[in-house]
Amino acid sequence: MDRLNIGVIGLGAIGQKHCSALAVLERATLCAVADVNANVLSTTAAQYRAAPYATADDLLKHPGLDAVVIATPDDLHRDACVLAAQHGKHILVEKPLATTIEDSQAIVAAAETAGVKLMVGFTLRFSLHYQQAKKAVADGVLGSLVSIFARRQNVISQADRLKGRCGVLMFLGPHDFDVMRWIVGSEPVSIYSQAATSVPSAYPIENETFTTIKFANGVVGCAQIGWYLQDKHPAGRDFKLDIVGDKGSLNLDQMRQGLEIYTATGAKFPSVSAGLVDEDRAFVDCILDHKPVPVSGSDGLAAVRMVLAAMTSIETGQPVSL
Ligand SMILES: NC(=O)c1ccc[n+]([C@@H]2O[C@H](COP(=O)([O-])OP(=O)(O)OC[C@H]3O[C@@H](n4cnc5c(N)ncnc54)[C@H](O)[C@@H]3O)[C@@H](O)[C@H]2O)c1
Numbered sequence: 001m002d003r004l005n006i007g008v009i010g011l012g013a014i015g016q017k018h019c020s021a022l023a024v025l026e027r028a029t030l031c032a033v034a035d036v037n038a039n040v041l042s043t044t045a046a047q048y049r050a051a052p053y054a055t056a057d058d059l060l061k062h063p064g065l066d067a068v069v070i071a072t073p074d075d076l077h078r079d080a081c082v083l084a085a086q087h088g089k090h091i092l093v094e095k096p097l098a099t100t101i102e103d104s105q106a107i108v109a110a111a112e113t114a115g116v117k118l119m120v121g122f123t124l125r126f127s128l129h130y131q132q133a134k135k136a137v138a139d140g141v142l143g144s145l146v147s148i149f150a151r152r153q154n155v156i157s158q159a160d161r162l163k164g165r166c167g168v169l170m171f172l173g174p175h176d177f178d179v180m181r182w183i184v185g186s187e188p189v190s191i192y193s194q195a196a197t198s199v200p201s202a203y204p205i206e207n208e209t210f211t212t213i214k215f216a217n218g219v220v221g222c223a224q225i226g227w228y229l230q231d232k233h234p235a236g237r238d239f240k241l242d243i244v245g246d247k248g249s250l251n252l253d254q255m256r257q258g259l260e261i262y263t264a265t266g267a268k269f270p271s272v273s274a275g276l277v278d279e280d281r282a283f284v285d286c287i288l289d290h291k292p293v294p295v296s297g298s299d300g301l302a303a304v305r306m307v308l309a310a311m312t313s314i315e316t317g318q319p320v321s322l
Helices: 013-023 038-048 074-086 101-114 128-138 157-162 173-184 275-288 297-316
Strands: 004-009 028-034 051-053 067-070 090-094 118-121 145-155 188-195 208-215 220-229 237-245 249-253 261-263 266-268
Touching: 004 013, 004 275, 013 028, 013 038, 013 067, 013 275, 028 038, 038 051, 067 074, 067 275, 074 090, 074 101, 090 275, 101 118, 101 297, 118 275, 118 297, 128 173, 128 237, 128 249, 145 157, 145 173, 173 208, 173 220, 173 237, 173 297, 188 297, 208 297
Parallel strands: 004 028, 004 067, 028 051, 067 090, 090 118, 145 220
Antiparallel strands: 145 237, 188 208, 208 220, 237 249, 261 266
């Protein structure tokens, strides 16, 4: 096989980005798309000349289909992943892997039983900035690590877009929890999280959080995860990573990426990262080249454990041991 036939299930905000990423890959053909929303389905299918399906079940029967990207809402990942595995299709599932440990384990088990590849969409692992940070740490440039701080601030309208279907920890937390675990190279052993309660929210979920994480190797981490940036924010994001070691330190800023555009209507700091295209390419390549997935189901499960521990800690006011 020299080209992968791939389908996308769930054509919302990120599903659309996967479609456009897959469309530029040399070794993939976006042959099928599925969504329960008929309008979105027909527009997307026409745009990419892909076969439209109203359900995941129907898409999975598309002739010659090899693999799927699953980009449905979090709580639907389990059903779609298990079904895809049962149809023998390789899976790239969006983060979080699932919303419970049980669902996450069921997905991992289904992929193992079916012998299909399961990759979790941790886009930061494919961002040049984060890859450089990982390399600096792995090469010992910073010496022995002491601490790691991650910030992920998104725009305030994200919460309204998702209409309370998840809190910010489940939406953005998996990215940074995964990246911290990946870069520190050690498992989290204890998590303590607090959420701001100063501003009344339309949704009874956490919206601005600080989570401290103690790793097995002694490194201490802190993640600030929230979605209170104004929609007119010039970048629409404030993503940072600060790492301290005993021989050096590293500061990563994804808000400004070296391109700033100033006009009469204000400033813009566009993203120049190709993260999602590189993520999808890595998924396609690992299947065609018979290589291990770069991000595994157990990485996805580890991040879900961290998010759930942080949510429990907010609820109980106590640190949670992992
Ligand atoms: N990697 C990233 O940076 C990133 C960014 C955004 C979202 N996500 C993740 O991607 C997933 C989707 O998020 P989103 O923001 O795109 O959501 P969204 O609400 O914009 O899109 C979800 C889509 O799934 C469709 N859908 C719902 N039920 C379905 C079903 N049973 N079968 C087929 N389609 C169905 C909806 O009609 C909708 O078009 C979530 O898990 C989210 O956490 C990841």
